[in-house]
Amino acid sequence: MTTSTLNHVAYVLRGNLVTAAAAAGTALLIAVAILGPWITPYDPIASNVSIALQPPSFAHWAGTDQLGRDIASRIIAATRLDLLIAASAVSLSFVVGALIGSLCGYHGGRVDRWIGRVVDILMAFPLFVLAMAMVAALGNRVENIIYATALINLPFYIRFARAEVNVRRNLGWVEAARASGNSHFQVVTHFLLPNILPAMAVQISLNLGWAILNAAGLSFIGLGVQPPTPEWGIMVAEGARHITTGKWWLVAFPGLALMLAVLCFNLLGDGLRDILDPRMRT
Amino acid sequence: MTTLASISRRTGTRFVSSLPALLGVVVFTFILMRVLPGDPAVFFASGPNAGKAEIEEVRRLMGLDQPLLYQLALYLRDIATGNLGRSLTTGQPVLADIQQRLPASLELTFTALVLALTLALPLGIAAALNPGKLVDHAVRFACTLGVCVPTFVSGLLLIYAFYYLLGWAPDPTGRLDIFAQAPPRITGFLLIDSLIARDGTTGLAAASQLILPAATMALFVLAPLARMTRASMLAVLGSDFIRTADAMGLSRARVVGVYALRNAMLPVLTIAGIVFSTMLGANVLVEKVFSWPGVASYALDALLASDYAPVQGFVLLMASIFVVVNLTIDVLYGIADPRIGIE
Amino acid sequence: SADAQTRAETLRQVTANTINTLDPTMAGATREAFGLSMNVYDRLVAFTRKPRGNGYIFEKDKLRGELAESYTVSPDGLKFTFKLKRDAKFHDGTPVTADDVKWSLDRHVSSKSLAASQLATGSLTKPEQFKVIDPYTFEVTLDKPDRFALPNLAIVYAIVFNSKLAKSKATPDDPWAQGWLKDNTAGSGAYTIETFKLGEQIVLKRNEEWTGGIDGKPAPFKRIIMQTVPEAATRASLVEKGDADISIDLAASDVLSLESKGRLKIVSTPQFNAFSLIAFNTKAPPFDNVKVRQAIAAALPYGDLFKAAIFQRGQPLYQGKWASAPETSDFPQAMPVQQDLARAKALLAEAGFANGFETTFSFNVGSAAVSEPIAALTKEALAKIGIKVDVQKVPDAQMSTFINEKKVPFFLEASIAWLPSTDYFFRVFFTGPQRWNYSSWDNAEIASLTDQARFELDPARYDTQTRRMIALAAAEVPAILLWQPNQDAVMAPAIEGYTYWFHRQVDFRDLARKGS
Amino acid sequence: MTGEATINAAPLLEIENLDVTFATRAGPIDAVRGVSLAVARGEILGIVGESGSGKSVTALAIMRLLDRAGRITGGSIRFRGIDITKLGTTDLRNLRGAALAMIFQNPRSCLNPIRTVGDQIADTLRAHRPLSRSAAKARALDLLAGVLIREPEKRISAYPHELSGGMCQRVMMAMAMACEPDLLIADEPTTGLDVTTQKAVMDQLAALVRERGMAMMLITHDLGLAAQYCDRVAVMQQGLVVETAAPAVVFSAPSHPYTRRLVAASPTPTSTVASLSAEGTAESRAAHPHDINSGNPKGVIPGLVPGTHGAAAEVSAIVAPWVPAINAGMTPVELDQRGTLLVPLTPPPLMTVANLVMRYDRDITAVAGVSFDIGAGESVGLVGESGSGKSTIARIVCRLIDPTTGTIRFDGADIGAMPASTFHKATQRADIQIVFQDPGDSLNPRFSAFDSIADPLRRLKGLRDGMALRTRVLECATRCGLGPELIARFPHQLSGGQRARVGIARAIATQPKLLILDEPTAALDVSVQAIILQLLDRLRREQGMAYLFVSHDLNVIRMMCERTIVLKQGAIVEQGQSAVLFTAPTDPYTQGLIAAIPHFEPGSATPPSAGRRRLG
Ligand SMILES: Nc1ncnc2c1ncn2[C@@H]1O[C@H](COP(=O)(O)OP(=O)(O)OP(=O)(O)O)[C@@H](O)[C@H]1O
Ligand SMILES: Nc1ncnc2c1ncn2[C@@H]1O[C@H](COP(=O)(O)OP(=O)(O)OP(=O)(O)O)[C@@H](O)[C@H]1O
Ligand SMILES: [Mg+2]
Numbered sequence A: 001m002t003t004s005t006l007n008h009v010a011y012v013l014r015g016n017l018v019t020a021a022a023a024a025g026t027a028l029l030i031a032v033a034i035l036g037p038w039i040t041p042y043d044p045i046a047s048n049v050s051i052a053l054q055p056p057s058f059a060h061w062a063g064t065d066q067l068g069r070d071i072a073s074r075i076i077a078a079t080r081l082d083l084l085i086a087a088s089a090v091s092l093s094f095v096v097g098a099l100i101g102s103l104c105g106y107h108g109g110r111v112d113r114w115i116g117r118v119v120d121i122l123m124a125f126p127l128f129v130l131a132m133a134m135v136a137a138l139g140n141r142v143e144n145i146i147y148a149t150a151l152i153n154l155p156f157y158i159r160f161a162r163a164e165v166n167v168r169r170n171l172g173w174v175e176a177a178r179a180s181g182n183s184h185f186q187v188v189t190h191f192l193l194p195n196i197l198p199a200m201a202v203q204i205s206l207n208l209g210w211a212i213l214n215a216a217g218l219s220f221i222g223l224g225v226q227p228p229t230p231e232w233g234i235m236v237a238e239g240a241r242h243i244t245t246g247k248w249w250l251v252a253f254p255g256l257a258l259m260l261a262v263l264c265f266n267l268l269g270d271g272l273r274d275i276l277d278p279r280m281r282t
Numbered sequence B: 001m002t003t004l005a006s007i008s009r010r011t012g013t014r015f016v017s018s019l020p021a022l023l024g025v026v027v028f029t030f031i032l033m034r035v036l037p038g039d040p041a042v043f044f045a046s047g048p049n050a051g052k053a054e055i056e057e058v059r060r061l062m063g064l065d066q067p068l069l070y071q072l073a074l075y076l077r078d079i080a081t082g083n084l085g086r087s088l089t090t091g092q093p094v095l096a097d098i099q100q101r102l103p104a105s106l107e108l109t110f111t112a113l114v115l116a117l118t119l120a121l122p123l124g125i126a127a128a129l130n131p132g133k134l135v136d137h138a139v140r141f142a143c144t145l146g147v148c149v150p151t152f153v154s155g156l157l158l159i160y161a162f163y164y165l166l167g168w169a170p171d172p173t174g175r176l177d178i179f180a181q182a183p184p185r186i187t188g189f190l191l192i193d194s195l196i197a198r199d200g201t202t203g204l205a206a207a208s209q210l211i212l213p214a215a216t217m218a219l220f221v222l223a224p225l226a227r228m229t230r231a232s233m234l235a236v237l238g239s240d241f242i243r244t245a246d247a248m249g250l251s252r253a254r255v256v257g258v259y260a261l262r263n264a265m266l267p268v269l270t271i272a273g274i275v276f277s278t279m280l281g282a283n284v285l286v287e288k289v290f291s292w293p294g295v296a297s298y299a300l301d302a303l304l305a306s307d308y309a310p311v312q313g314f315v316l317l318m319a320s321i322f323v324v325v326n327l328t329i330d331v332l333y334g335i336a337d338p339r340i341g342i343e
Numbered sequence C: 001s002a003d004a005q006t007r008a009e010t011l012r013q014v015t016a017n018t019i020n021t022l023d024p025t026m027a028g029a030t031r032e033a034f035g036l037s038m039n040v041y042d043r044l045v046a047f048t049r050k051p052r053g054n055g056y057i058f059e060k061d062k063l064r065g066e067l068a069e070s071y072t073v074s075p076d077g078l079k080f081t082f083k084l085k086r087d088a089k090f091h092d093g094t095p096v097t098a099d100d101v102k103w104s105l106d107r108h109v110s111s112k113s114l115a116a117s118q119l120a121t122g123s124l125t126k127p128e129q130f131k132v133i134d135p136y137t138f139e140v141t142l143d144k145p146d147r148f149a150l151p152n153l154a155i156v157y158a159i160v161f162n163s164k165l166a167k168s169k170a171t172p173d174d175p176w177a178q179g180w181l182k183d184n185t186a187g188s189g190a191y192t193i194e195t196f197k198l199g200e201q202i203v204l205k206r207n208e209e210w211t212g213g214i215d216g217k218p219a220p221f222k223r224i225i226m227q228t229v230p231e232a233a234t235r236a237s238l239v240e241k242g243d244a245d246i247s248i249d250l251a252a253s254d255v256l257s258l259e260s261k262g263r264l265k266i267v268s269t270p271q272f273n274a275f276s277l278i279a280f281n282t283k284a285p286p287f288d289n290v291k292v293r294q295a296i297a298a299a300l301p302y303g304d305l306f307k308a309a310i311f312q313r314g315q316p317l318y319q320g321k322w323a324s325a326p327e328t329s330d331f332p333q334a335m336p337v338q339q340d341l342a343r344a345k346a347l348l349a350e351a352g353f354a355n356g357f358e359t360t361f362s363f364n365v366g367s368a369a370v371s372e373p374i375a376a377l378t379k380e381a382l383a384k385i386g387i388k389v390d391v392q393k394v395p396d397a398q399m400s401t402f403i404n405e406k407k408v409p410f411f412l413e414a415s416i417a418w419l420p421s422t423d424y425f426f427r428v429f430f431t432g433p434q435r436w437n438y439s440s441w442d443n444a445e446i447a448s449l450t451d452q453a454r455f456e457l458d459p460a461r462y463d464t465q466t467r468r469m470i471a472l473a474a475a476e477v478p479a480i481l482l483w484q485p486n487q488d489a490v491m492a493p494a495i496e497g498y499t500y501w502f503h504r505q506v507d508f509r510d511l512a513r514k515g516s
Numbered sequence D: 001m002t003g004e005a006t007i008n009a010a011p012l013l014e015i016e017n018l019d020v021t022f023a024t025r026a027g028p029i030d031a032v033r034g035v036s037l038a039v040a041r042g043e044i045l046g047i048v049g050e051s052g053s054g055k056s057v058t059a060l061a062i063m064r065l066l067d068r069a070g071r072i073t074g075g076s077i078r079f080r081g082i083d084i085t086k087l088g089t090t091d092l093r094n095l096r097g098a099a100l101a102m103i104f105q106n107p108r109s110c111l112n113p114i115r116t117v118g119d120q121i122a123d124t125l126r127a128h129r130p131l132s133r134s135a136a137k138a139r140a141l142d143l144l145a146g147v148l149i150r151e152p153e154k155r156i157s158a159y160p161h162e163l164s165g166g167m168c169q170r171v172m173m174a175m176a177m178a179c180e181p182d183l184l185i186a187d188e189p190t191t192g193l194d195v196t197t198q199k200a201v202m203d204q205l206a207a208l209v210r211e212r213g214m215a216m217m218l219i220t221h222d223l224g225l226a227a228q229y230c231d232r233v234a235v236m237q238q239g240l241v242v243e244t245a246a247p248a249v250v251f252s253a254p255s256h257p258y259t260r261r262l263v264a265a266s267p268t269p270t271s272t273v274a275s276l277s278a279e280g281t282a283e284s285r286a287a288h289p290h291d292i293n294s295g296n297p298k299g300v301i302p303g304l305v306p307g308t309h310g311a312a313a314e315v316s317a318i319v320a321p322w323v324p325a326i327n328a329g330m331t332p333v334e335l336d337q338r339g340t341l342l343v344p345l346t347p348p349p350l351m352t353v354a355n356l357v358m359r360y361d362r363d364i365t366a367v368a369g370v371s372f373d374i375g376a377g378e379s380v381g382l383v384g385e386s387g388s389g390k391s392t393i394a395r396i397v398c399r400l401i402d403p404t405t406g407t408i409r410f411d412g413a414d415i416g417a418m419p420a421s422t423f424h425k426a427t428q429r430a431d432i433q434i435v436f437q438d439p440g441d442s443l444n445p446r447f448s449a450f451d452s453i454a455d456p457l458r459r460l461k462g463l464r465d466g467m468a469l470r471t472r473v474l475e476c477a478t479r480c481g482l483g484p485e486l487i488a489r490f491p492h493q494l495s496g497g498q499r500a501r502v503g504i505a506r507a508i509a510t511q512p513k514l515l516i517l518d519e520p521t522a523a524l525d526v527s528v529q530a531i532i533l534q535l536l537d538r539l540r541r542e543q544g545m546a547y548l549f550v551s552h553d554l555n556v557i558r559m560m561c562e563r564t565i566v567l568k569q570g571a572i573v574e575q576g577q578s579a580v581l582f583t584a585p586t587d588p589y590t591q592g593l594i595a596a597i598p599h600f601e602p603g604s605a606t607p608p609s610a611g612r613r614r615l616g
């Protein structure tokens, strides 16, 4: 079973170099996130004002920032937090959204209509403003950024899951599952949800990227993670202001990290669908 | 005839059924704004010597001394009479502010959407016609690059390159060169207004101001549009009726352009609608970077200042636009797809 | 060409914020609105200016007539008599008379606006104090001699309206025409408003009738464009490319880089009436303990803060060379604090926090560019003496609320006094339950000293009183003064006459383009 | 006639040694291997064969419309002497539609849903002829009239969804005929059509082919259809043409074993379960080596079935193979006699359904007061036209949905009183199981066969993962003819017949007393159907289960059930012993149903086609 799964993954990756590259990139990111504290050349939050704003050099290959902190170390240290934000925000909205959505799609009726209303309300919100308001209301801590990001993605997951389940709920195997003694809830969690997963994988991977960008956007208007915690979005947002003064390294390196992450997630999404879809296994 | 009737009936019901959502949005925003810990009265009574009395006065002026439910009732009554309150940041009625600023946002978003679509459609089609080939990967990669960069960064980079370094773009400060004469305001859309006024110079000036921010936004939404186009083109190209068209010997151009594209456009239409409304709300950052006098940056400033009325007004506006856009898409869909309406 | 000619006669300023009202006395008026009112309206009197470096700076103690041709002060200091200029006219052509002055000042002290509380600091509180002697003679009476009475007539709020016009717009609900004046002007100043696009830009046109300029001439620039450009980097590019003529809202890093390129004129003035400070909530533990405050004052890396936050563009208010008695009675002045971690640890131990404690350090989003480095360095420094600091970046409106409700224990603020004098600073920033007493400092001696000094006419006694206040502040450390940041005005090399004013805005009446 | 003259001329289309290969991730699939065929003008060539034998691929290869993955790897296709496999795209486009046309299987999905049918026909015309827009419209109108569409002026501006399946089929025909092609390829042109429409469409096609002296390739899995309309029939198996001859020859004296098997597997009014697929497939034989067909009747598991039902069925099954199939009408009589003899011995019923009424929203009465019994170990058939409420009854009885009113007693308990939403907790859940209509659709795509079969055991028998579960699953699987190598596969890796067996294994896993079969073979081709029917028949005898067997195929019901209920619009019009009912239906509705069955009689010496063909 597991070897066949591995074989299948290997097959998908072999057949699609772009996906393989994205997978490698993602693996690298995860490794950096795990190893973060041990592989930073310098303490990411230790300042040394005497060497502030130095361009990339041998000692500081990504240069230093306004407080003389090593940018490379900060980028590495930020990986964990950024992946954490992205992963938790997305899994939160995915788990909650998929569950609500599929229950609605499965049951239909009044509950569905009511939840549909609530989702409509959420969808009708200018979502970025909603995220800002939430973070502003709850305080800009990491958890709240995650909640806000999760909330603004929620309606899409609900809709998506609802639609996907809706087309499947009358399929034979759903009825067969009932006949086999599964309760409605079990049908949803054991049968329907796993089946809509491949389709949602794409959405998930896209959202991983967007979650980081969303955090970056919040940082840009000052509602990001609290300083001096390193976070790509904040670093990019702050660095962007130095573009005209020629201190390009302030934005270039964190920007590259952000780009790498978003790019990997996005490209991985398509591959993920292939990996998750048993129909692609032969 | 009957299709028209059924479309309008559908539109009607859709509209009515979206009213509760609008009400929900209003109430939710109202509560959310009150939950914000910032007290606008304190913020706005900010003269160098404002004391308790001034703060209380502002509070009374804003009606903040009343019980919450009563405030909500008043607010709902005001909305019903078309009064969205007054912004403390600008000192103007919110409705007037929005009327002033909405065309700017709409013009920017429309341009960006058109720009994005004119890029995304050919790219998506090219990718769909060569799935798994180099073109496909290149399109996917290029589009994804657009999504990787936060809009405020790409905006600043574009400004740096095209204004600061190359000097090709006019200074990125709003909708019209400061020394240019704005055309008489009719629609509020500068491009249209200058067209009406037959003022080519102004139109050109407005267009050149528009191009960078629109490109910034377009870059960001290119990916979803192109991907959707690709996916739906692929699905349609694989469907039976395309094979039929091929079997009947129709020309390639006709098969791709008429048979495939028209069918593939339906889901793209839906996505374009969603993209349009999210862009309108999410272009805060672009508006900030380009000093664009739109509604989103207006709402952002108000939000940071805990200025309730503009934020509430903005959210209501966005929600209404969302509803209208959805309705429009619905109608377009109904016209484009004869199957709709018979459920 | 004509275009170039127009451009040469136009001044384009780019600002970070917007003008939100044409009536500066309205609640919520922005600093830019204050600056605008100086150019559109006239007041009875104005501060004078003196050269400083490559620009000018206002003189807080020297006044001249603006609408007043001359003024006299009665020997007991209770009566001011103003002779108005005969040729002064409002923009609609009506002459400026004492009736207009009376109506305006009555409005300032009686309407619900920001003006009343400000004018009260100069003992101007009720309409009965204002009297029209004849159309061109006006009298102000005080109950007590007040040093601030006259300066208060020169500040932003003390503008003179065209009372006929304003009254015609008044309604029973709005007797002072506040609603109308917010969107319209009724002044006699050097400029009139040509177009006003809220939140975007305002275009001013020179009032050719105005004669308050140099040699009794109108203002040098024909047109002024004030444009809001929220992005700091963009403002810098605009000035650098010559598309904008002046900006006073550039990021310190941009100013530094523009300075190094040397192509623009930069007038840097330490804001001697302003200061940045780190405040404690002295009402609640642990900061109610003076030892804790002293310990923190001894732990901060002032030099690094100064360098990292504002690139040393300002006047330090630390490392004062005195110990217990200040050398001058000026305030703010450099206080006797410096980094000494051993002392900080000892003090903390004495205070009973040998193992440190946890607290939060807050600042507002709007000031992030400057505040974030300070927060990061503070956090780092305090960690060395065992204090764990959680940094909180708070949206501006929330920060105002928190400060007003005394909800934040330890935070960064910057403030300004329009009428800088030592007792005024202490009265406003270190006494009473008001919002500006950031540290909620409640010291009986300071309270009585400020009361005495306010009406003290004897300079020597005033000097003693104020020195005592400064010494007390140094000993008790209700807050840690950091510096007075520079006002960096970056402008095209040809722009001359830039003056640093108490309201920190550009006064267009001063400016001229060399060679035109 | 012209038709006769051109048949003997040089062939219009000549395929020689055609190889088509699909590149898949599992390696290349040789879908067509060295096929050689020829069609002459005026001739109708039938291609038959089981699913996946390469019929459609051959047709698509002729049109050069193969899927991206497919390639013609060898051989030639000569059309009017030109080798199509070597043509450039432009030449191909000129040929397609004009000289070569194809009618696809599912007419509705083959028409552009957002373009009027008139426009689509006009598009085809204008692609090949320099016609003005209005001229093309006019011509399209003629064409629509030509395919007997009523009120063509109205229909010309209709969208496909506004037309019935049969009309869409005819629009397709009009399109294909628009430029008067020389060769028409019709790939299963009548699947999805009811029998009467099928006949109308086919007659029309045949007439057009004759009239215009064109040639046609008719691809079908329906031997009856091929026999009726074709001049020659090619039988395909696994990418090879195994036999080509006139239908009379192929069906009466098949020379190739595969053809024999195909002919045998097609149910006729006289066939029995055992007689179907006399040789079985290798797979089915491997699965149950002691199959009755191999002459080693296994008999009833002792003690499971009281009474003689099982024995009766068994006897008939054993007897059947020796009954000469050609001797029509004899077997039913025998069965009839046995049936009437056996009925009085019926023990108290296992399930009693009384006054069942089911109303859906919008006042659709799907079931209008139905009452019936099912005895223990009895097999009851449920027949009726589409929409008569068969599936609804099946699902109600299986307690998957609640009826509007009515009682259902099962094994002494009033299970009708238990709501369907909580019935999964009832003790009877394990006793009533169902096999669903579409085997592919009823398996969770993300469950392996093992998981699917294990699911009811886990849920209803409380078996946790482990040896016990594994043993039980394997046992059920083996019993249904699923080897251990198939058990780990996902549905998409299984053939239709294998999927059907997984569905059956799942249903019998809990050893239910009543098994409901809702058209269990409707989606399968005849050879697989034969295997499944035999399996079901054997299982019943081994396990003594009662069946409620829903099917629209009366031949199948006749073979599988002792008793049959005929439904019409939700009400029972007739019920009784199958043997009686099928030989002497009393109700006109039942008579109509039986008459409409397309019968294929392998024994009839002369195919009826020759006469009927000209009726068109
Ligand atoms: N696109 C494809 N990719 C891979 N294999 C294919 C493809 N299309 C057809 N095949 C394979 O080619 C073989 C022949 O398929 P074909 O469609 O011709 O069968 P058929 O005889 O038409 O069957 P049916 O009666 O079910 O339509 C099958 O084994 C099928 O799996
Ligand atoms: N969920 C439902 N809602 C409304 N009507 C339904 C529903 N399910 C079935 N019907 C209607 O009930 C009637 C009987 O349907 P049912 O599926 O039982 O027919 P059937 O005999 O199984 O037909 P077929 O042979 O086509 O499967 C039909 O008219 C059908 O349209
Ligand atoms: Mg086929």
Ligand SMILES: [Mg+2]
Pocket (backbone or CB within 6 Å): D390, D391, D392
């Ligand atoms: Mg059915």
